[in-house]
Amino acid sequence: MAPPWELRRRGLKDSLRHDQRVKEAIRKNLRELIAEEAIITSDGQKRVRIPLRYLEQYRFKYGQPQEGVGQGPGQPGDLLGRQDGDGNGPGDGLAGDQPGELTYEVEVPLDELTRMMLEDLALPWLEEKPERQVTTITHRHTDVRRRGSLANLDKRRTLLANIKRNASRGVAEVGHLHDDDLRFKVWDEHEQKHANAAVYMLMDRSGSMTTSKKYVAKSFFFWMVRFLRLKYQHVETVFIAHDTEAQVVPEQDFFALSNSGGTRCSSAYQVALEHLQQQHPASRWNIYLFHFSDGDNLPHDNAVCKTLVQDLLGQCNMVGYGEIRYKDDASFYGWMGQTPYMISSLQHTLEEIQHPRLLSVTITHKDELYQVLQTFLQPQENAHV
């Protein structure tokens, strides 16, 4: 029996389906992917490689690495090589008789990944301001034509045209589709104007910001920058790093900072305040300020911070504060001359302000990053002016 046509050449169909599943898998696992080290550290590269644990084909399999058989000279005990990485089974070049052990990576353009992750987010409370405009480009279907690419076929209108033509001959039904019935959607680029925006990114670089905490902060800013560049054509970014002193630093230095020194958060707020008053007056700019710290601030500085943040709120559309606090740090806050039972941090001080546009979050694990992005970049009432 000769196979029917729809059964032939299925390889292409199934590999397209596989690609589709890869995309779904990425979408479903954004939460984990967003904190994936391989992506954050892929500085400057246009494409990122994502390990696809998510498309594994599960089955019962052995947990211990299998032994194998090789050949050639050598005594028992002679070193032949090393296993790579996780120690789950031999790496490349070693015989694997286990079923379905294709370890798999996909390459995705970074922009596409960012779009998938951040497409629903927007700068909140964006307001109309005079002078320079922030623009985004969207596509809109604006017209219907008789010629076009089949991908843009407007099925409903095509069917209606078909019924109409048949009705003119007395039978109002679908059938005898003719080239003249085809209708295509045509799109136009549509420029959407937003107000000017400047985003201030403040990061604590003091000694208490351990590598893993700094990683969380940097990841956040990494995605923040990606998001801004992708979604808005013209947004100004300002990077400020601080320990006891603060300074404005270029972007590439910001992401490569090492840490040392104590913490005086007010220094950063002071620098930001001065900078924005000079460069981005609130009368003409939408200003956003994000600050990440472990909250381990000099105790007497908290009051100063409170005043400065109140001043900043007067100028900014939104102030976001993220405090990275790992569980094992809890005892640490007792050190600051407070009673050990009362965990005191910058966050507590700031929360006293109680302003709707001061958003503050606590991060205890890098997996929470996506949630934090969602909290800070929740589109609000007058988001699209």
Place this chain on the structure above:
Amino acid sequence: MFEARVAELEALAQQHGLDFFPTSFEVVPHDIMTEVAAYGLPTRARHWSYGKVYQSQRLYGTMGLSKIYEIVLNSNPCLAFLLDTNPEIANLLVAAHVFGHVDFFKNNLLFAPTNRNMINDAIAHALRIDGYIERYGLETVEHLMDIGFALDRHIDPHQGVIRQPYPQRQVVEKERSPQPYDDLFHTPSPSVTYEVVGEHIPPHPEHDLLWFLSTYARLESWQQDVLQIIREESYYFYPQFLTKILNEGWASYWHAELFHQYNGVSPEEMIEFARLHASVVNPGGRLSLNPYYLGYSILVDIEKRWDALHAAGESPLTGRQKLFEVRRTEDDISFLRNYLTLELMEKLGLFAYGRPCTHPPGQHCTQCEHIVITSREQEAVLAALLAPRYNYGVPRIVIRDVLNNTLYLEHLDRATTFLDRRFAAQTLSYIAELWKHPVYLLTGDESGREVSLTGRSD
């Protein structure tokens, strides 16, 4: 020219006692070859996992990293695929090689129960599954196939593909054989006893998970059908899995043997043949042994040994006759156990490799990532060769009991091996999804302590 020479090789093979199904060759382009190789059959039910294999194989092929020379299907009549870009001499070698394979399919005992009509049955399977996709949606059917493929190696070749359900619960009369001293108790002879059968499900530990679930889980008939399709195709591939070394060795032995006899090739072609043959039976890498080479070397060794025994009058069989016996009765496990001698092992320089550390697998030390030669002892090398071939390459999991709808599975070798936890947990929830009630698996952890894993249907 090509067809005439294939016919000459075919006649030569028959003269030497090869006994094969009528074989037809299809010469196809590279991407068709890749596609058949990815699916394992020319037409098969669609599933994204084949697309994944197809994609990477096509890429490797286009980049010139790997080349599939031949695909031969176990069917009657037999269908074999050759690559259209190969030089004629390469395809002649492959044709001779194919006659060896088809003889093996036809005569090896493990293949006796296989479905020789699988090419057409798989087309019917594909059509049925396409119908299900249309009715129930791609994702639903795909997910069920994911579950089926997760369990497709857990079959029971001793029971066969076609099975009846376990006996219904009933009381059967059994004639009691006369015992000594019956006369003392005035027992009439012959007397009858009563026995209850079918009280327990399963009556014995059940290895065929796919059969059990498709028969006893509460599934719709299309779901049962999908699982049965996967199971049937798995039975078809099982003998090929278990005879990889012997089958490839046998085919390589025969393409070499036929070309030694065949005088229809030019000297230039003969040199090209020798180069190709050397690459087919190349030893492989330091850490990976080429199965073609291993099988071929053992067969050549057997022939030599039995020719010597025959000459000395110690064996009624000549070397060649012995080879035909081996191809009929052995699978890879018995083939290696019976014929991979210590002398040959030393000649081939085989060793077993693994981790040097002696602590339990759960812990870590500085040497954990090292790979060293662990042994050159015959038993150790054999064990390392056989382990991945045992039980279709998967851990032995059986269904032990059903109590209050709960399914109890048992991992049989839990004292000496352990499972990958993440994979086991996911697979258990697959089973629970079919069973629709909790599923437990008794297994062991890294240090051999018994643990029970659970799968729940959400």
